[in-house]
Amino acid sequence: MERIPILRMGKLLLVTIQVDMHDRLAMTLQDDLTDRIVKDEAKGVLIDISALDLVDSFIGRMISNTAAMARVLDASTVVVGMQPAVAITLVELGLTLTGVKTALNVEKGVALLEKSMRR
Amino acid sequence: MSGYSAPAFEFNPSLLPVGGAMVQQSQSLPLHSDEHVVMLRKVVRERSIELQFGLVDQTKLITAASEIARNTLKYGGGGEVRLQNLDTGAKVGVCLTFVDDGPGIVDMERAMTDGYTSGGGLGLGLGGARRLVDDFEICTQPGKGTAVILIKWKRC
Numbered sequence: 060m061e062r063i064p065i066l067r068m069g070k071l072l073l074v075t076i077q078v079d080m081h082d083r084l085a086m087t088l089q090d091d092l093t094d095r096i097v098k099d100e101a102k103g104v105l106i107d108i109s110a111l112d113l114v115d116s117f118i119g120r121m122i123s124n125t126a127a128m129a130r131v132l133d134a135s136t137v138v139v140g141m142q143p144a145v146a147i148t149l150v151e152l153g154l155t156l157t158g159v160k161t162a163l164n165v166e167k168g169v170a171l172l173e174k175s176m177r178r
Numbered sequence: 179m180s181g182y183s184a185p186a187f188e189f190n191p192s193l194l195p196v197g198g199a200m201v202q203q204s205q206s207l208p209l210h211s212d213e214h215v216v217m218l219r220k221v222v223r224e225r226s227i228e229l230q231f232g233l234v235d236q237t238k239l240i241t242a243a244s245e246i247a248r249n250t251l252k253y254g255g256g257g258e259v260r261l262q263n264l265d266t267g268a269k270v271g272v273c274l275t276f277v278d279d280g281p282g283i284v285d286m287e288r289a290m291t292d293g294y295t296s297g298g299g300l301g302l303g304l305g306g307a308r309r310l311v312d313d314f315e316i317c318t319q320p321g322k323g324t325a326v327i328l329i330k331w332k333r334c
Contacts, residue, residue: 112223116245151309
């Protein structure tokens with residue numbers, strides 16, 4: 060089955076979405092990530108969406124839900140690299156990803172996660 | 179229209195035909211699986227690049243198409259989408275017509291309201307898609323089906 064790879068780096072899980080996600084793939088990623096947070100005792104999740112040229116309500120909801128599930132499992136989530144056109148479209152669509160931490164790039168995202176882990 | 183089956187219900191959109199517009203490159207795609215939705219996004223992206231849409235307008239149109247395609251699939255039980263390029267002489271655009279023969283929409287006002295969903299979604303699909311395109315029309319007949327028309331014009 061088609062899957063998006065999840066990489067572990069210390070206490071962090073890294074995901075780079077590089078394919079146009081259909082809905083089932085998005086749900087699989089959500090399930091895989093929550094499993095891995097528990098299995099790897101991860102404290103942070105970084106989702107890089109810089110290669111995504113579309114975030115619709117379904118993908119947006121997957122991102123929000125993943126962040127909420129991670130929080131319940133004692134891990135923080137940062138979404139990085141959103142393209143400006145995607146941000147404009149997402150807000151006009153009515154999704155603001157409330158409660159999801161964001162950063163402009165991977166470097167800033169990792170710094171944000173490390174800061175939240177030190178607390 | 180080649181390869182395009184007319185809706186099973188009375189379909190009299192006020193948007194179509196767009197007055198004076200030449201219709202070019204008419205094409206129909208099936209909408210029966212997640213993969214079809216991904217395929218549609220790709221084709222709409224290609225069309226909007228061909229017409230030299232700006233990046234934001236490309237993204238808006240594709241996102242709107244994705245939302246409505248999901249509705250066709252999820253609530254309409256699948257259907258098809260017709261893609262057309264429009265050229266009025268003064269402006270060019272893309273027209274997408276989504277048709278299903280599902281249960282239709284009984285309470286249109288509620289369906290268009292942000293946050294209302296009859297399924298498990300966020301309830302942003304219809305209202306959100308309407309905000310992302312220039313022209314939007316929905317025709318529905320309970321028990322017979324639904325058609326949604328999206329038009330996005332290239333900004334000059």
